[in-house]
Amino acid sequence: xxxxxxxxxxxxxxxxxxxxxxxxxxxxxxxxxxxxxxxxxxxxxxxxxxxxxxxxxxxxxxxxxxxxxxxxxxxxxxxxxxxxxxxxxxxxxxxxxxxxxx
Amino acid sequence: xxxxxxxxxxxxxxxxxxxxxxxxxxxxxxxxxxxxxxxxxxxxxxxxxxxxxxxxxxxxxxxxxxxxxxxxxxxxxxxxxxxxxxxxxxxxxxxxxxxxxxxxxxxxxxxxxxxxxxxxxxxxxxxxxxxxxxxxxxxxxxxxxxxxxxxxxxxxxxxxxxxxxxxxxxxxxxxxxxxxxxxxxxxxxxxxxxxxxxxxxxxxxxxxxxxxxxxxxxxxxxxxxxxxxxxxxxxxxxxxxxxxxxxxxxxxxxxxxxxxxxxxxxxxxxxxxxxxxxxxxxxxxxxxxxxxxxxxxxxxxxxxxxxxxxxxxxxxxxxxxxxxxxxxxxxxxxxxxxxxxxxxxxxxxxxxxxxxxxxxxxx
Ligand SMILES: Cc1cc2nc3c(=O)[nH]c(=O)nc-3n(C[C@H](O)[C@H](O)[C@H](O)COP(=O)(O)OP(=O)(O)OC[C@H]3O[C@@H](n4cnc5c(N)ncnc54)[C@H](O)[C@@H]3O)c2cc1C
Ligand code: FES
Numbered sequence: 001x002x003x004x005x006x007x008x009x010x011x012x013x014x015x016x017x018x019x020x021x022x023x024x025x026x027x028x029x030x031x032x033x034x035x036x037x038x039x040x041x042x043x044x045x046x047x048x049x050x051x052x053x054x055x056x057x058x059x060x061x062x063x064x065x066x067x068x069x070x071x072x073x074x075x076x077x078x079x080x081x082x083x084x085x086x087x088x089x090x091x092x093x094x095x096x097x098x099x100x101x102x
Numbered sequence: 103x104x105x106x107x108x109x110x111x112x113x114x115x116x117x118x119x120x121x122x123x124x125x126x127x128x129x130x131x132x133x134x135x136x137x138x139x140x141x142x143x144x145x146x147x148x149x150x151x152x153x154x155x156x157x158x159x160x161x162x163x164x165x166x167x168x169x170x171x172x173x174x175x176x177x178x179x180x181x182x183x184x185x186x187x188x189x190x191x192x193x194x195x196x197x198x199x200x201x202x203x204x205x206x207x208x209x210x211x212x213x214x215x216x217x218x219x220x221x222x223x224x225x226x227x228x229x230x231x232x233x234x235x236x237x238x239x240x241x242x243x244x245x246x247x248x249x250x251x252x253x254x255x256x257x258x259x260x261x262x263x264x265x266x267x268x269x270x271x272x273x274x275x276x277x278x279x280x281x282x283x284x285x286x287x288x289x290x291x292x293x294x295x296x297x298x299x300x301x302x303x304x305x306x307x308x309x310x311x312x313x314x315x316x317x318x319x320x321x322x323x324x325x326x327x328x329x330x331x332x333x334x335x336x337x338x339x340x341x342x343x344x345x346x347x348x349x350x351x352x353x354x355x356x357x358x359x360x361x362x363x364x365x366x367x368x369x370x371x372x373x374x375x376x377x378x379x380x381x382x383x384x385x386x387x388x389x390x391x392x393x394x395x396x397x398x399x400x401x402x403x404x405x406x407x408x409x410x411x412x413x414x415x416x417x418x419x420x421x422x423x424x425x426x427x428x429x430x431x432x433x434x435x436x437x438x439x440x441x442x443x444x445x446x447x448x449x450x451x452x453x454x455x456x457x458x459x460x461x462x463x464x465x
Contacts, residue, residue, distance in 0.1 A: 063137070084138065
């Protein structure tokens with residue numbers, strides 16, 4: 001959910017775009033991070049832990065903790081809390097450590 | 103390889119103020135920020151500040167003024183999306199710029215990378231929905247996203263209290279704020295403002311467990327006795343879809359470790375901090391620090407420290423004018439004034455301990 005009226009802030013969300021979470025279309029804005037767009041869409045699960053396969057979501061939202069790693073446009077281990085949305089972006093849950101695209 | 107007189111690492115309030123101060127004194131400055139924007143934690147703060155200089159201004163407004171000043175100051179080059187990755191023995195710094203590794207050779211460095219929010223041990227703490235208080239603030243104020251429908255805040259220091267109030271402003275129901283200590287840690291004004299909205303602030307409570315299927319659906323809290331032990335039978339379940347942790351910060355000082363700065367563990371400064379002298383210079387000549395990396399404090403003190411480090415770094419390069427001296431004294435006066443209150447007792451104890459270690463080293 002997004003904030004409608006705020007007593008102090010006006011939000012400049014920028015252009016509406018569409019990103020894809022595991023193939024599923026999600027409405028987003030270009031001035032928000034991928035993590036924010038997914039959160040607004042009610043998506044909390046971003047991946048799973050390596051050993052016990054427990055679900056993972058955001059923790060710090062500023063790039064400090066690596067709890068939000070996903071594969072973005074085929075690039076694994078992307079901290080989605082500090083990457084802004086772009087139209088057509090593919091954001092996929094990552095299994096394992098991923099292979100770096102070079 | 104890019105050469106510069108002063109490299110500032112981190113574009114939060116400390117780094118920005120350091121860059122402005124040094125450039126105003128005539129030094130050539132390169133500012134590297136890992137995010138695609140500047141402002142650090144200050145840019146998302148909506149609360150009104152206290153103190154003489156910024157009284158009544160909101161954090162993001164102070165940040166906007168600071169950024170305007172930064173962009174109007176000559177001799178500052180800014181690299182965004184540019185995390186600094188390493189500092190080598192020969193003083194070469196590497197950073198990631200676009201998809202390349204860039205090298206920088208600065209004559210002086212000011213590290214102002216801030217602090218990271220702490221985590222807390224309890225069952226289920228890895229469930230999606232357990233987030234830091236800062237994450238809630240970031241979602242709300244940077245992106246306009248509601249972090250939760252109903253949240254539990256853990257920690258009644260200033261961050262826990264202010265972010266709880268901000269959540270209410272964004273339409274979140276705050277179920278409660280719990281605090282392990284027997285009293286509220288933050289300013290009374292923040293606590294009263296929150297209490298007036300009807301949010302219970304429960305002191306002497308801890309979180310036992312986060313539960314839910316795949317994500318947070320609730321929290322089990324428990325009362326603590328005088329020895330901080332959970333009282334059996336005092337369990338209470340609170341339905342919520344987010345558990346926000348506001349349990350302190352620790353300095354983000356990896357780059358100081360890497361550079362070989364002497365580090366000291368000072369509890370009152372929330373962890374390992376670089377040993378500094380009164381100029382905020384570390385034990386490595388030419389490397390200065392400012393802001394939360396010296397011990398998490400407030401945006402106002404971060405700015406004053408930035409000014410102090412910026413003035414000293416520039417002065418050490420020969421820009422040692424009357425103006426530099428004035429900036430240095432002004433920064434010290436500012437810090438003295440900001441730390442005069444009883445809430446700064448802990449930080450002051452920590453800084454005293456740090457200076458004692460420094461004195462012992464020189465003896
Ligand atoms: C949730 C929260 C609420 C707060 N509310 C208040 C408040 O209401 N009032 C108040 O006075 N204080 C508040 N504070 C404290 C205040 O925000 C900090 O004391 C202040 O921001 C510290 O400034 P800084 O510049 O040292 O660090 P930061 O503001 O954290 O900035 C550090 C910057 O360095 C960058 N960085 C980190 N590592 C690297 C790297 N390797 N390379 C390049 N860049 C890097 C970061 O991206 C960031 O931009 C709050 C803190 C938090 C966490
Ligand atoms: S949530 Fe911590 S790095 Fe993204």
